[in-house]
Amino acid sequence: MTATAAPAGSGRRPRGTARSWAGPAFVAGYVLLLLAFGVLPIGYAIYFAFTDGGGSFTGFANFVTTAQDFRFVDAIGHVALYLLFWLLSLVVFVVGLALLLHRVSSGWAGQALRFLYYIPGALAGAASVLVWLFMLDPTVSPVSSMLGSLGFHTFGQVIAPGNLPVLFTVIAFWTGAGGWIVVMYGALNNIPTDVLEAARIDGAGAWQTAWHVQIPMLRKWIVYMVILAFAGGAQLFVEPQLLSLASVGVAGRDYSLNQLTYDFAFQMNDINGAAAVSLELLVVSVSVAGIFIARSRFFDAD
Amino acid sequence: MPTETPAHPIAAAPRTERERSAMSRAQQRTSRRPRRPARRTSYRLLAGSVLTVFVVFFVLPVLWLLLAATKTDDQLVHGQPLSFGSWSTLADNWHALTGFQDGAILLWLGNSALYAVVSLVITLCLSVPAGYALAMTEFRGRKTLLVATLVVMLMPSATLVVPLFMELNAVHLIGTMWSIVLPYAFYPFGVYLTYIYFSTAVPKDLLAAARIDGCSEFGVFRLVALPLATPVIALVGFFSFVANWTNYFLPYVMLPESGQLPVQVGIGTLLSSVPQFNPTVGSLAIERPQLALATLVAITPVLVVFLFAQRFLVSGMLAGATKE
Numbered sequence: 001m002t003a004t005a006a007p008a009g010s011g012r013r014p015r016g017t018a019r020s021w022a023g024p025a026f027v028a029g030y031v032l033l034l035l036a037f038g039v040l041p042i043g044y045a046i047y048f049a050f051t052d053g054g055g056s057f058t059g060f061a062n063f064v065t066t067a068q069d070f071r072f073v074d075a076i077g078h079v080a081l082y083l084l085f086w087l088l089s090l091v092v093f094v095v096g097l098a099l100l101l102h103r104v105s106s107g108w109a110g111q112a113l114r115f116l117y118y119i120p121g122a123l124a125g126a127a128s129v130l131v132w133l134f135m136l137d138p139t140v141s142p143v144s145s146m147l148g149s150l151g152f153h154t155f156g157q158v159i160a161p162g163n164l165p166v167l168f169t170v171i172a173f174w175t176g177a178g179g180w181i182v183v184m185y186g187a188l189n190n191i192p193t194d195v196l197e198a199a200r201i202d203g204a205g206a207w208q209t210a211w212h213v214q215i216p217m218l219r220k221w222i223v224y225m226v227i228l229a230f231a232g233g234a235q236l237f238v239e240p241q242l243l244s245l246a247s248v249g250v251a252g253r254d255y256s257l258n259q260l261t262y263d264f265a266f267q268m269n270d271i272n273g274a275a276a277v278s279l280e281l282l283v284v285s286v287s288v289a290g291i292f293i294a295r296s297r298f299f300d301a302d
Numbered sequence: 303m304p305t306e307t308p309a310h311p312i313a314a315a316p317r318t319e320r321e322r323s324a325m326s327r328a329q330q331r332t333s334r335r336p337r338r339p340a341r342r343t344s345y346r347l348l349a350g351s352v353l354t355v356f357v358v359f360f361v362l363p364v365l366w367l368l369l370a371a372t373k374t375d376d377q378l379v380h381g382q383p384l385s386f387g388s389w390s391t392l393a394d395n396w397h398a399l400t401g402f403q404d405g406a407i408l409l410w411l412g413n414s415a416l417y418a419v420v421s422l423v424i425t426l427c428l429s430v431p432a433g434y435a436l437a438m439t440e441f442r443g444r445k446t447l448l449v450a451t452l453v454v455m456l457m458p459s460a461t462l463v464v465p466l467f468m469e470l471n472a473v474h475l476i477g478t479m480w481s482i483v484l485p486y487a488f489y490p491f492g493v494y495l496t497y498i499y500f501s502t503a504v505p506k507d508l509l510a511a512a513r514i515d516g517c518s519e520f521g522v523f524r525l526v527a528l529p530l531a532t533p534v535i536a537l538v539g540f541f542s543f544v545a546n547w548t549n550y551f552l553p554y555v556m557l558p559e560s561g562q563l564p565v566q567v568g569i570g571t572l573l574s575s576v577p578q579f580n581p582t583v584g585s586l587a588i589e590r591p592q593l594a595l596a597t598l599v600a601i602t603p604v605l606v607v608f609l610f611a612q613r614f615l616v617s618g619m620l621a622g623a624t625k626e
Contacts, residue, residue, distance in 0.1 A: 022519035023441030030432035033488035125548035142383035235460030289456035
């Protein structure tokens, strides 16, 4: 990913100019969807966030009202804590496991392991939550003795509010990590063998090779993973929503910001408040992504 | 595959320099044979056990789920967690599950398939040409479009669900399949992947040659670029299908009627009909093994696609890494 940047455009232009109609024709359909489902909803969110039910401009009133809602600060805390656990576990374990796999198991064993890690990815969404509701219910769980030794004897104890960020992290890691391990492993394979060979001849051991050669060369993939995982994690919805169904509202109700927007919009009929919270989430996620992109120059979009 | 390397961890030295200096420093060491085989064995043992622990973590719940569908609720609670029930119990569970609201689960599966496939087709028809044009042609606004695609790609889509609801409500699409099919069909990640693929894997000279031979612009795309793009088409198709199939929030908001639900939202309905999770449920109850079976049924298509597309995945997911 070196700078294909500067020379690329100039080298291409002579050929492209005569056929300038072709590009727009090919992108037309996509641009239409981009406007309808990417740009227009943002416009809607902005419009509704700054107006009231009658459509008159209200400044920041919606933001103030929603921020004063007793659930708002809690929801931010929940999502932030969850994101912290989720991103940390992802970076540490995905990179660690990919390095381990790359080093110790070759051939069919490595392939089988990667596939086994990857399988839970097929259970993304509601299915993973259901599976973990079973895993975490001591009456049916295959690891109920382990839960018991940790002091959890009823489902209610397991889903105590303090445990939820960890539980959601476990669920998200279970479904999501395998795919990223496959990606990291592939990226490790893309490191030219002569680089690793050079490190080996220079006497670098496993740790040194990993820390000084492999991890630096994985950096852009780690950044990529963190950005996408952040975008995914910030929209936490299905996990707490299903948990609240399974516990009759005891745990997981109004837990995340997206649940809150749903509640504002469809339970409290406050579309404007919902739009305000949506907009805040949007601004935060896009800024974080922007910072990552700028700092890492991951997407040097020529 | 990694070459066999002496895998003993060298005693930690202060590591402030970057890789190169570390290597040259290491060069000065004289002895670099695998001196301590015992240490190496223990290292491999440790690595092996870490990998095994994670295999258990990833596989055990799936295994449990497979077995749970063959048991009665009583066996689930009192029996061995990892034991097989019986085929006849599995059949009973299936009948009980399909009996729920007169075969609702089958209807939901059909809905999911319809929504996922229709959006997938639109996604492919629109995003592959778009990625191609972004990578291989020049036009005004190209760079803007590329940046917009990146930004939208990194935007959490669920935050737009409420504004999308208002927008689609204004054009009276709420409650129709288009209210989720069209938003699904908009898949910037697919455009980005095709863009990366074309700009790295397909030489521009190839297209130029076709043009000199008298090929039209559409012909170049159809006859030269498209056949080369099979891996990335499979990849975009895979990701799009999985994303469409597993989405929960959007259909949860857009589709009010039970008959329209995709299976992911449907199993949420089943969950709230399980007495152990929702004591207020009455005679319409679903038992836990039946819920496990429903979960299995709901993921089967994705699992099949997983097995089928695995070959494409690694090559495609790494399409970006080859962009040197």
